[in-house]
Amino acid sequence: MSLKKMLKILKSEAVNNLIKKTLILEKLFQLLSQKKYDILLHISDEKENTCEKEIEDEIDSEVEDKDK
Numbered sequence: 001m002s003l004k005k006m007l008k009i010l011k012s013e014a015v016n017n018l019i020k021k022t023l024i025l026e027k028l029f030q031l032l033s034q035k036k037y038d039i040l041l042h043i044s045d046e047k048e049n050t051c052e053k054e055i056e057d058e059i060d061s062e063v064e065d066k067d068k
Helices: 003-067
Strands: none
């Protein structure tokens, strides 16, 4: 095999490896971004539930105060 063909094969293998690594990194980034989004959404839901509970408690206490 000629030196030119060997170099061409090596270059194409190197390019293929770079592409594979890039795709793997992109997938990892997407997974991490999705996980971060899910965590933020969960935190937001917890805050919303906490706020709703506090509002319900306030309303209940106001109703109890009016009944007295």
